[in-house]
Amino acid sequence: MKKILLFSIVIVTLTAFLGFFNWLPLHIEEGIARRYSSIEEVKTKLKLKEVFVPSFFPQQYVWPPYEIIAQTKPFTSVIMKFRRINGKQDALVICQFSAAASVPDCSPRMIQISESTAFKMKGRMAVLEVGACGHNEACSRMSWLEGRYRITVAVDAPPFDLVKISESMIQ
Amino acid sequence: MCNCYAVENQGYLWKAPTATKTMKTAFSSFLTSFFGMYMTQSCIHSFIAMLIVDRAIYIWDIGNPLIRQRFRIFIIFIALFPYPLYQLMNPERGDLAFRLGTLFDSSRWLNLELWNAIPIGLLFILLLVFTSFVFLFQELIPIIRHTAESDRTLSSWEKLDHKSEMVRNFGCFKREAQDMPDFYITDNELPILFARTGKRPSIHLSTGIIASLTAEELQGAIAHETAHILRNKRPLLIIVFFLRMLLFFNPFVLLEFRRIVLDEEKICDDMAIALTKNPSALAETLKKLYHKPETRTDGRKHDASVAQQDDNAHVEKRIRRIEGGLGQYAGGQWGKLVAVSIANIIINYFVV
Numbered sequence: 311m312k313k314i315l316l317f318s319i320v321i322v323t324l325t326a327f328l329g330f331f332n333w334l335p336l337h338i339e340e341g342i343a344r345r346y347s348s349i350e351e352v353k354t355k356l357k358l359k360e361v362f363v364p365s366f367f368p369q370q371y372v373w374p375p376y377e378i379i380a381q382t383k384p385f386t387s388v389i390m391k392f393r394r395i396n397g398k399q400d401a402l403v404i405c406q407f408s409a410a411a412s413v414p415d416c417s418p419r420m421i422q423i424s425e426s427t428a429f430k431m432k433g434r435m436a437v438l439e440v441g442a443c444g445h446n447e448a449c450s451r452m453s454w455l456e457g458r459y460r461i462t463v464a465v466d467a468p469p470f471d472l473v474k475i476s477e478s479m480i481q
Numbered sequence: 482m483c484n485c486y487a488v489e490n491q492g493y494l495w496k497a498p499t500a501t502k503t504m505k506t507a508f509s510s511f512l513t514s515f516f517g518m519y520m521t522q523s524c525i526h527s528f529i530a531m532l533i534v535d536r537a538i539y540i541w542d543i544g545n546p547l548i549r550q551r552f553r554i555f556i557i558f559i560a561l562f563p564y565p566l567y568q569l570m571n572p573e574r575g576d577l578a579f580r581l582g583t584l585f586d587s588s589r590w591l592n593l594e595l596w597n598a599i600p601i602g603l604l605f606i607l608l609l610v611f612t613s614f615v616f617l618f619q620e621l622i623p624i625i626r627h628t629a630e631s632d633r634t635l636s637s638w639e640k641l642d643h644k645s646e647m648v649r650n651f652g653c654f655k656r657e658a659q660d661m662p663d664f665y666i667t668d669n670e671l672p673i674l675f676a677r678t679g680k681r682p683s684i685h686l687s688t689g690i691i692a693s694l695t696a697e698e699l700q701g702a703i704a705h706e707t708a709h710i711l712r713n714k715r716p717l718l719i720i721v722f723f724l725r726m727l728l729f730f731n732p733f734v735l736l737e738f739r740r741i742v743l744d745e746e747k748i749c750d751d752m753a754i755a756l757t758k759n760p761s762a763l764a765e766t767l768k769k770l771y772h773k774p775e776t777r778t779d780g781r782k783h784d785a786s787v788a789q790q791d792d793n794a795h796v797e798k799r800i801r802r803i804e805g806g807l808g809q810y811a812g813g814q815w816g817k818l819v820a821v822s823i824a825n826i827i828i829n830y831f832v833v
Contacts, residue, residue, distance in 0.1 A: 320536045328585040335589040384509030384592045
């Protein structure tokens with residue numbers, strides 16, 4: 311019994327050490343991925359000039375984003391997640407990744423793409439994908455290059471509002 | 482609502498990336514790729530597994546080399562399989578949102594820059610490259626060279642008849658003739674003794690070793706080689722060796738595999754003693770064949786390489802262990818291995 315207790319203490323201590331070493335870099339260097347409470351805070355703290363947000367925002371989604379994750383190291387990325395008015399999370403996700411970097415897919419991931427179309431949107435070549443996400447729910451996403459960033463907008467719905475939201479992000 | 486945050490993009494001027502920036506981007510792209518993440522997580526997972534296993538062995542005072550070896554083999558499995566399995570369970574495990582909620586996110590450290598110039602990740606990659614070279618020059622090439630050389634020189638070895646008096650004097654075989662390895666002898670003053678495994682296992686010895694050991698010591702040495710042959714009939718060790726080759730870049734697997742090999746020697750010592758019932762003869766054999774004293778007879782320091790000193794230390798440990806009595810090992814260690822496995826699998830899921 312004493313040895314089981316000792317082993318448990320080892321596991322707890324190791325977990326605490328890992329937690330500490332996970333927390334430490336945040337206080338050593340700026341720009342490492344973390345959560346932010348507002349877009350203004352992202353711009354100020356990360357000295358980011360460009361954070362793309364839509365000017366068209368359908369009523370079924372709640373502004374401001376309920377979660378903002380951003381980083382500038384090793385590459386710039388800003389992820390904004392919005393709720394539906396009924397409270398459903400990840401209903402609208404806007405990802406802004408540095409175009410030069412090979413980055414993971416923008417959540418929520420599409421588990422099946424039923425249609426993929428390339429089309430011009432205000433002079434940019436965008437790719438619209440329609441398919442299923444998560445538990446086989448309908449979803450669609452649009453991605454295009456905007457200067458030095460790749461923007462991806464994903465919604466948990468067919469693409470009617472998605473195109474308008476995406477177009478409103480381009481001046 | 483206006484898209485005022487994007488307005489500044491209109492006057493955007495493209496700046497050509499500098500060489501350093503391009504290098505950093507390529508470097509971060511590698512670390513975020515599947516192989517980059519696999520290599521990183523394989524190393525971190527095996528490091529954590531190594532810490533947990535070492536502590537478990539210490540706490541439960543696990544002296545049986547067979548059990549210790551099982552724990553260490555588990556570390557190799559932890560280095561190889563969990564990352565693809567975790568990703569299969571949760572494809573979003575590598576995403577920023579998941580990383581923020583984890584216990585330890587390796588990318589935070591790998592992206593830190595020393596003096597705002599050298600990413601720590603670059604040093605990490607150099608460590609992987611260094612480990613790969615160590616594997617290549619200290620393990621793979623010597624094994625290939627040894628196999629090729631022993632194949633080439635096989636013609637100079639004379640096969641001994643199983644029924645010959647010399648083979649019967651080796652004494653440790655109470656087995657059927659078809660289970661017995663072949664014995665080969667060569668006329669050489671040097672004390673040579675090794676076993677070849679495979680479909681037709683064999684034990685090779687020189688006239689030099691027969692002359693330098695007593696009959697009992699020779700029995701102990703041959704029993705040890707026989708144990709290697711018997712152990713190599715089990716596919717687990719062969720599988721572990723091939724898995725270890727796949728993890729050539731992992732420094733913790735390099736260390737653990739060497740410990741597995743040392744445990745294997747101890748397991749074969751135990752089996753040899755069980756066969757001969759004569760531990761002191763085996764200890765004497767080790768002293769005569771492998772033990773190189775630290776000081777010369779004239780009192781000057783022996784000019785041994787680090788590797789030789791390391792080998793010497795391990796042989797000394799084996800001799801002390803045999804002379805000190807092997808002790809009675811408690812059975813039922815599977816529960817501990819299960820506890821260690823569960824702790825590792827859960828913790829490592831939250832280490833990305």
